[in-house]
Amino acid sequence: xxxxxxxxxxxxxxxxxxxxxxxxxxxxxxxxxxxxxxxxxxxxxxxxxxxxxxxxxxxxxxxxxxxxxxxxxxxxxxxxxxxxxxxxxxxxxxxxxxxxxxxxxxxxxxxxxxxxxxxxxxxxxxxxxxxxxxxxxxxxxxxxxxxxxxxxxxxxxxxxxxxxxxxxxxxxxxxxxxxxxxxxxxxxxxxxxxxxxxxxxxxxxxxxxxxxxxxxxxxxxxxxxxxxxxxxxxxxxxxxxxxxxxxxxxxxxxxxxxxxxxxxxxxxxxxxxxxxxxxxxxxxxxxxxxxxxxxxxxxxxxxxxxxxxxxxxxxxxxxxxxxxxxxxxxxxxxxxxxxxxxxxxxxxxxxxxxxxxxxxxxxxxxxxxxxxxxxxxxxxxxxxxxxxxxxxxxxxxxxxxxxxxxxxxxxxxxxxxxxxxxxxxxxxxxxxxxxxxxxxxxxxxxxxxxxxxxxxxxxxxxxxxxxxxxxxxxxxxx
Numbered sequence: 001x002x003x004x005x006x007x008x009x010x011x012x013x014x015x016x017x018x019x020x021x022x023x024x025x026x027x028x029x030x031x032x033x034x035x036x037x038x039x040x041x042x043x044x045x046x047x048x049x050x051x052x053x054x055x056x057x058x059x060x061x062x063x064x065x066x067x068x069x070x071x072x073x074x075x076x077x078x079x080x081x082x083x084x085x086x087x088x089x090x091x092x093x094x095x096x097x098x099x100x101x102x103x104x105x106x107x108x109x110x111x112x113x114x115x116x117x118x119x120x121x122x123x124x125x126x127x128x129x130x131x132x133x134x135x136x137x138x139x140x141x142x143x144x145x146x147x148x149x150x151x152x153x154x155x156x157x158x159x160x161x162x163x164x165x166x167x168x169x170x171x172x173x174x175x176x177x178x179x180x181x182x183x184x185x186x187x188x189x190x191x192x193x194x195x196x197x198x199x200x201x202x203x204x205x206x207x208x209x210x211x212x213x214x215x216x217x218x219x220x221x222x223x224x225x226x227x228x229x230x231x232x233x234x235x236x237x238x239x240x241x242x243x244x245x246x247x248x249x250x251x252x253x254x255x256x257x258x259x260x261x262x263x264x265x266x267x268x269x270x271x272x273x274x275x276x277x278x279x280x281x282x283x284x285x286x287x288x289x290x291x292x293x294x295x296x297x298x299x300x301x302x303x304x305x306x307x308x309x310x311x312x313x314x315x316x317x318x319x320x321x322x323x324x325x326x327x328x329x330x331x332x333x334x335x336x337x338x339x340x341x342x343x344x345x346x347x348x349x350x351x352x353x354x355x356x357x358x359x360x361x362x363x364x365x366x367x368x369x370x371x372x373x374x375x376x377x378x379x380x381x382x383x384x385x386x387x388x389x390x391x392x393x394x395x396x397x398x399x400x401x402x403x404x405x406x407x408x409x410x411x412x413x414x415x416x417x418x419x420x421x422x423x424x425x426x427x428x429x430x431x432x433x434x435x436x437x438x439x440x441x442x443x444x445x446x447x448x449x450x451x452x453x454x455x456x457x458x459x460x461x462x463x464x465x466x467x468x469x470x471x472x473x474x475x476x477x478x
Contacts, residue, residue, distance in 0.1 A: 021085075021132070022145070028092045028187045029129050029149060030156040032122045035099065035180040036064065037160030037315075039118075040289045041308050042173040044297045046111065047430065049173065054425035054434075056108050058418040061290045062411075063112045066223050067119025069411040070216045072404040073259050075127035077207045084128035089191030091124025092184045099181025103174040114177070121184070126403050150322040150380045154372075157315035161289075165308030211251055211259045218244035219411065226419040261401055264390065273463035274386040275402055279409035280456035281342070284349060284449035285371065286410030287417050288314070292352075292364060295442050299357060299435055313365045314372035321376025334381050335464050341378025342457040344370050349453050352446040357439065413452075417445055 040061060047057050079087040095118055102114030133149045167175045221241030228234030252258040265272040289311055296307040328337055348370030351363050383402065390398040424441040425434055 024187060024191050025088065025129055025132050026149065026152045028088060028125050028184070028191070029153045030159075031180050031183050031187065032091075032095060032125050033153055033156035034160040034163060035095065035118060035177075035184070036122065037157050037289055037311070038164030038167070038176045038180070038308075039102070039115075041161050041164035041293055041304060041311070042168055042176045043290070043293060044430075045168055045173040045304065050105075050108060050111065051429065052108055053427045053429050054421050055427045056112075057430065058421040059112055060115060061287075062223060062226075062414050062418050063115040064119040064122075065286070065407065065411045065414045066219060067116040068123045069119075069404070069407045070219050071120045071123035072127050072407045073215060073401070074207060074212050075124045076401070076404070077259055078124075079128040081207065084132050085191060087124050088128040088132065089188050091121045091126075091128070092188035092191060093121075094124060095121030096181045096183075096185030096188055099177040099184065103177030103181065123403075123407070148323055150376075150383070151319045154315045154318040154322060154376075158312045158319055160315075161308030161311040163308075165303075165305030168304040206257050208255070208259065211248060211255070214244050214248040214251065215259065218242070218248060219408075223411075223415060223418075226415045226422065228422070260404070261398065264398060264401060268389050269463070271386050271389050271398070273459065274382050275405045277342075277456045277460050277463075278382055278386075278402065279405045279412075280452050280459065281345065282406045282409035283413040283416075284452040284456075285375070285413075287413040287445065287449070288352075288368075288371070290414065291417060291442050291445055292368075294430075294438060295355060296361070296364070298430060299439050299442070300361065302361070310361060310364055311368065314368035314375075317369050317372030318376040318379070321373060322380055328377070329381065329384075334385055337381050338378050338460055339457075339464070341374045341376075341381070342453065342460055343374075344377070345374035346450065346453045346457055348374060349446070349450040353443065353450055355443065355446065413449070416448060417441075420444055 043057060043060055046052065046060070052060070075087055075091070098114045098117030098121055101117065102111055105111040105114060129149070133145055163179075164176050167173070167179070218241045221237050221244060225234045225237035225241060228237070249260070249262070252260045252262045265275070292311060293307060296302045296310060297304065302310070348367045351367030351370070355363065386402055387398055420441045424437045424444075428434060430438060
């Protein structure tokens, strides 16, 4: 691919300077997860420095996932209206500003604001990145480029804990925010001023205030309720959140230009199966760095740098396997890769259910390595297969929907962890006397996580069985 002469048409959009475009997209997709995982590793140091109790610690991660979940669907719609390049660049700028706020935080409120903004920025980045990566290269190179994209994103996850551990051991947790913040600000400005592709979007598309408000309010109410579900007020908030989300979904079935493309699920069974499989899997997976950070640094008393090194084992395997996705897809059926990937993922999750105070760290490493191997095998196949079943005009919405359900899966998982922390630890600072309760909370989540992966695996098997016995043919077959 040449840097200045290549152009690729995607509907009405013309993308130029392909090499530089991909560099900006991949750089943003690298630093966003690096920031997330390095800042997750810093939780014990931040909690000690700012004297945060267990509930605020759980909000530290929940706010980031909540911000991402609330904005990933609106960001997809905005990318259709104003162009994916602009939304991607704005996301990088929001993330960069959030880092500067987080690194300068003196109080919990500023830190939580920073985390929420990080989630919003990540939503803008990833809602547009998948669609851009799918539309920039020619069709025959999309699987390979998608594999590179997933590998780069997971390389950010690999480097994130290592970077965080290094900064925490040699400098301060504040530099865990400042360094990625500077890089994301640079990427954002580069995306706006140095790239000439996608000057416009589809101005006929609409982002409706009612739909967006119902969607965001429902997630916000559910997030608040998880800390108080044992009381009537918490149950009322949870009910209100669920009703608001049901109202949002009802409105989407009646919109000509909906925020959530319900027709993607009605008309496309392969897309539906893969998206909800992704949802269940990521409900288990996205909480792993947070829960294992608590386990290793609190229960096992392992320092931040060693913890970071242990946590890299998952992403390292994913980063090694993901670039081979095109090679694997050419030699094996997609269903074979998906079944193998989710079976390995379930076995990996079972290792975490056996963790206690006497467990060897090699059990954590083996479990993470298996999960990373599974994600490397299956993730690219899920993304590429799901997006390949959607026509080009709906690619932005499909990308946002896929990211949205994956992010909402992570939101559900982190929400469950927050609920368990509230139940087992309450509003107390995490001190050694509470470590037995913390371990019980973590064990409860690991069992639930294994069940979620098993449900995802079961849904995939049901989908494969129905397609095999339905007599259907065509490109939507898995």
